[in-house]
Amino acid sequence: MLRHALHRLILAVPVMFGVLLIGFLLMQVVPTDPATVRAGPTATPDVIAAIRADLGLDRPLTVQFGLYLWRLLQGDLGTSIINNVPVVQELGATIVPTLELMFASLFWSIPLGILLGTLAGYWRGSLIDRAIMAFSVAGVSVPVFFLGLVLIWFVGFQWQLLPFTGRGGPLWTMDGIMSLILPAVTLGGVFVGPVARMTRTALLDVLSADHVRTARAKGLTERLVVQRHALRNALVPVVTLIGLQIGFLLGGAVVTETVFSWPGVGRLAVGAILSSDFPMAQGTIIVLSMGFIVINLTVDVLYAALDPRIRGA
Amino acid sequence: MSATNDGLLSIEGLRTVFRTHGGEIAAVDGVDLSVPRGRTLGIVGESGCGKSVLSLSVMRLIAHPGRVAAGRVMLDGRDLVQLPAGEMRDVRGSQVAMIFQEPMTSLNPVHTVGFQITEAMRAHDARASAAELRERAIEALNRVRIPAPERRFDEYPHQLSGGMRQRVMIAMALACRPKLLIADEPTTALDVTVQAQILDLLRDLQQETGMSIILITHDLGVVAEMADEVAVMYAGRVVERAPAGALFNDPMHPYTLGLLGSVPRLDEERESLLAIDGSVPPPFALPRGCRFHPRCPFATAECRTEQPPLREIVSGHSAACLRAPVEAFAA
Numbered sequence: 129m130l131r132h133a134l135h136r137l138i139l140a141v142p143v144m145f146g147v148l149l150i151g152f153l154l155m156q157v158v159p160t161d162p163a164t165v166r167a168g169p170t171a172t173p174d175v176i177a178a179i180r181a182d183l184g185l186d187r188p189l190t191v192q193f194g195l196y197l198w199r200l201l202q203g204d205l206g207t208s209i210i211n212n213v214p215v216v217q218e219l220g221a222t223i224v225p226t227l228e229l230m231f232a233s234l235f236w237s238i239p240l241g242i243l244l245g246t247l248a249g250y251w252r253g254s255l256i257d258r259a260i261m262a263f264s265v266a267g268v269s270v271p272v273f274f275l276g277l278v279l280i281w282f283v284g285f286q287w288q289l290l291p292f293t294g295r296g297g298p299l300w301t302m303d304g305i306m307s308l309i310l311p312a313v314t315l316g317g318v319f320v321g322p323v324a325r326m327t328r329t330a331l332l333d334v335l336s337a338d339h340v341r342t343a344r345a346k347g348l349t350e351r352l353v354v355q356r357h358a359l360r361n362a363l364v365p366v367v368t369l370i371g372l373q374i375g376f377l378l379g380g381a382v383v384t385e386t387v388f389s390w391p392g393v394g395r396l397a398v399g400a401i402l403s404s405d406f407p408m409a410q411g412t413i414i415v416l417s418m419g420f421i422v423i424n425l426t427v428d429v430l431y432a433a434l435d436p437r438i439r440g441a
Numbered sequence: 442m443s444a445t446n447d448g449l450l451s452i453e454g455l456r457t458v459f460r461t462h463g464g465e466i467a468a469v470d471g472v473d474l475s476v477p478r479g480r481t482l483g484i485v486g487e488s489g490c491g492k493s494v495l496s497l498s499v500m501r502l503i504a505h506p507g508r509v510a511a512g513r514v515m516l517d518g519r520d521l522v523q524l525p526a527g528e529m530r531d532v533r534g535s536q537v538a539m540i541f542q543e544p545m546t547s548l549n550p551v552h553t554v555g556f557q558i559t560e561a562m563r564a565h566d567a568r569a570s571a572a573e574l575r576e577r578a579i580e581a582l583n584r585v586r587i588p589a590p591e592r593r594f595d596e597y598p599h600q601l602s603g604g605m606r607q608r609v610m611i612a613m614a615l616a617c618r619p620k621l622l623i624a625d626e627p628t629t630a631l632d633v634t635v636q637a638q639i640l641d642l643l644r645d646l647q648q649e650t651g652m653s654i655i656l657i658t659h660d661l662g663v664v665a666e667m668a669d670e671v672a673v674m675y676a677g678r679v680v681e682r683a684p685a686g687a688l689f690n691d692p693m694h695p696y697t698l699g700l701l702g703s704v705p706r707l708d709e710e711r712e713s714l715l716a717i718d719g720s721v722p723p724p725f726a727l728p729r730g731c732r733f734h735p736r737c738p739f740a741t742a743e744c745r746t747e748q749p750p751l752r753e754i755v756s757g758h759s760a761a762c763l764r765a766p767v768e769a770f771a772a
Contacts (some may be wrong), residue, residue, distance in 0.1 A: 174494055338546040346561040346613070347534030356560075357549050389758055436597040 206407030215411035226392035236317030245327025267321030276387040330362035371427035448475040455512035472678040483668030500553035538614035543625035544606035550600040604635035683758040693760035
């Protein structure tokens with residue numbers, strides 16, 4: 129188990145390197161010149177050249193990348209071109225709200241999705257099944273921003289039940305929790321449908337398996353048969369799906385944060401890209417990709433926890 | 442017609458149907474059987490003859506859209522067909538246990554061997570402590586001759602060979618000391634040498650525990666080795682029932698004759714093996730009259746219209762054939 133996790137961790141290193149390289153190159157490909165942006169619209173070519181030298185942009189790409197990695201190792205992601213604040217500092221301030229939002233979204237949507245999928249699968253073909261499947265198709269079809277806007281309009285604006293702009297405070301305060309509800313419902317909302325559908329499919333698959341018949345032949349209650357012998361096995365593909373969907377979750381987080389003015393990494397990334405703040409944009413890309421890698425790592429380890437056959441491999 | 446009452450299990454007029462778009466079809470159609478205590482009943486037939494459906498009907502594990510439509514399954518004086526679901530669940534595993542054809546897929550890959558065995562025990566004995574269950578499970582593994590049972594207890598099914606898994610299945614089935622073990626093709630998926638070991642094991646365990654066994658197989662060799670009495674099934678019905686010796690020496694139903702003719706033997710010289718022409722009719726396209734008549738070389742006009750009942754021809758030996766016993770069969 130531990131070896132499996134370690135193995136996965138080592139495999140993540142080259143992936144991380146690739147992400148850094150692509151993130152770095154992306155910023156080179158963009159047609160805007162950071163030195164021009166920093167110098168402002170009225171700067172003379174001399175000033176721009178000076179800034180370029182100052183930023184190290186006149187040196188060969190390989191040297192720039194090497195320096196970039198070296199600074200990164202020291203925890204230095206550069207400073208924002210726009211407001212001269214260290215990128216690390218900005219990221220540090222936004223990462224907690226983003227994590228809050230993500231966990232809050234997954235916290236309710238995954239259990240609900242698994243529950244709905246289990247109910248639908250167990251009572252296949254029934255009215256419950258059809259209702260749940262209709263609901264999940266609707267959930268899959270609604271874009272994140274639209275769900276967010278609808279919630280803002282009705283729950284936030286018309287009925288004035290919950291706040292819908294910004295973060296009211298840290299999670300342990302009442303304001304913090306209240307302001308988190310609508311964004312978390314929005315972001316998690318897109319997750320329930322796919323999880324429910326996958327759980328249903330996987331459960332139906334397992335329920336017809338031989339070992340489920342064995343479990344029934346032992347005299348187990350139907351509840352134990354489903355819990356221990358069907359759902360547990362069905363969770364393996366569900367976890368895979370969740371891992372794959374995390375990419376959408378990160379994309380959804382960017383949209384959700386923008387719609388709700390949530391002070392997170394996603395909104396920071398959008399702002400940085402729109403204002404050509406290269407170091408900041410690079411920093412947010414690194415953090416979001418790291419998140420992706422960490423989540424995939426977690427999924428891999430979870431796999432092994434769920435299915436002993438994977439542990440040895 | 443009705444089976445004797447001195448046995449442990451008696452099946453009377455059992456009929457199991459499946460609902461399809463074309464109406465209800467009967468996979469098991471009016472079967473009478475009985476199993477005496479401590480003895481083995483072999484049920485033989487080609488695939489599709491209804492033998493597995495019969496065994497699942499006894500366990501009441503027929504899944505939707507199937508159901509037991511008529512008949513009784515009397516176990517120790519209780520009719521399992523009429524039992525409330527909760528009581529039937531108590532019967533499963535503790536009174537009647539079952540092992541299946543595929544040991545590779547019949548165990549849950551995500552739980553340890555030990556967990557799956559103790560789970561069966563816990564289902565029928567909620568008071569036992571974890572340590573006690575572990576001890577009993579290791580004892581059960583020991584009983585099915587699994588080497589190093591303490592180590593196997595914590596292993597997963599994928600770490601065991603096919604033969605070992607079938608032993609685990611047997612240990613699990615016998616964990617609660619059932620009175621009846623239904624073994625549905627227990628050796629079909631195994632290597633020949635392992636088959637013999639498993640059959641030996643089942644016979645030894647039967648002697649130790651005094652349980653009855655229903656052995657379902659298409660392999661006449663397995664039946665010859667294991668069964669005290671044999672029932673031959675064809676298209677959802679029992680066509681012949683006899684003590685094992687009598688069935689093999691003096692088969693009375695043309696179908697049984699055909700089955701025996703298609704088994705290679707070492708002690709007889711034969712040009713070629715006999716094969717029964719055609720195949721088992723599917724339950725939705727059964728012929729009128731005797732269900733075997735389209736494939737029967739001895740069929741007469743009467744066989745096409747009249748369904749022969751299972752009747753005793755000599756003491757203890759019954760056949761469902763209008764023409765049995767016919768001297769011509771032997772020729």
